[in-house]
Amino acid sequence: MRFTSVAAAAAMTLTSLVPASLPARADSTTIGAIYLDDVGFYAAVRKGIQDAATAQGREVSLLETNARADPGAEGSFIDRLISASAKAIVLSAVSSDGSVRAIRRAHDAGIPVVCYNTCVNDDAMKKYVYAYVVADPKTFGEKLGEVAADYFIAQGIKAPKIAVLNCEFVEVCTLRREGFEAALKARVPDYQIVSNQRGTVLDQAVSISDQTISAHPDVNAFFGEGGEAGVGAVRTIKQRGLAGKIVVFGADMSIAAAQELADNSIMKGVADVSGQGIGKLALEQALNGADKKPIGSLVVPMTISIFKTSQDGKTWLDAHKDGLS
Known part of the structure; x- marks a missing residue:
């Protein structure tokens, strides 16, 4: 979204x-x-x-x-x-x-x-x-939460501090977060959400993520629920010279998101729906x-895709020259 x-x-x-x-x-x-x-x-x-x-x-x-x-x-x-x-x-x-x-x-x-x-x-x-x-938005969040849990476990981070850039003026985004947290709770139960603020437009996401890092300098990761939230958080982390210290898990593929995933120094996972x-x-x-x-089935389901490696980002860019998922 x-x-x-x-x-x-x-x-x-x-x-x-x-x-x-x-x-x-x-x-x-x-x-x-x-x-x-x-x-x-x-x-x-x-x-x-x-x-x-x-x-x-x-x-x-x-x-x-x-x-x-x-x-x-x-x-x-x-x-x-x-x-x-x-x-x-x-x-x-x-x-x-x-x-x-x-x-x-x-x-x-x-x-x-x-x-x-x-x-x-x-x-x-x-x-x-x-x-x-x-x-299904909860499944969407769960799949990305699994990627985050894999990362924290691999890095030995037992009690990760996570900041959320949300789009929770629509229910879908709230459900995405609930799914994300459910996956973390099952595998990294001592995680903590230190901030949850709206930030879907790029400039807004940059500003809020910058404020969040100032308020919580020990934050380990950002979860961008939708829009340009994840890309905005990456931009702030780069500007502050914190690549390698703070990572991002984002929603919604775009050229910018795929480029950051291909780089893989900060963006560690993106969940997407075509x-x-x-x-x-x-x-x-x-x-x-x-x-x-x-009327047939009221809910008509769509497939959820998960991208989590540098090669995933490069492959997406090759397949989507127009940037449209």
Whole structure:
């Protein structure tokens, strides 16, 4: 999961928004798509959705926007999609509770809603959502926690001090941390979380990680829950000349994350889910909903990938020249 600055997000809104008030072609299937961001993971999701739409044996019209992690913007665009008689909506919900009313309005208007990556709370999801495409966030955290535990045990660090750079304004990130801690608790039970602060955008992650090291100079590692958190922590550690003393375990692959993993002096592991794969699955589910197919399994699972060696980073870079996972 990735997040970006308001300025960058606004740029996407201006360049990619298709006005929902315009009528779609009579022979096309109109699908609304809402993203939280315009880079990294969400750029990959967008490409997956667009490629999947192009590959269909029929005309699919996409009406897209970037919600900028703003429930109000998300709700306003959903209302525009309702007015435009969209056949389905694909979105990464901004808030598990704050997004419910808008998603309910779409449901009540007869428009199937497909969540990806983030969704509304369980009760609302069961009532108003057609499908939820997601990699299990606790498993995601557990897999990365296993990598961290392997590192601490190999280094003889029995009571590691860990700082978290979080994205816990969405529930997925809280669950990622819970999974990460569960893996540590099983194998390095004396670990300690010394700090847990929001830091998903690069500049924010750099600033918060710098403050954290000042407050906790004995910190052993950072866990970046999503976005550019891990890369930001690496940058701070380099600036302070602490490579080899503090390491980072991050979420979400990008060119920068892969480059740091390839270097392997600070970044020791990255967990990732293919954004393009999620986008493709989400679009397929949206078309199923548009075609009035019965709801199958509410949760549609995605594979989680773990990268933990220098060669893993180099291989990823060779396979993803555009930086999209």
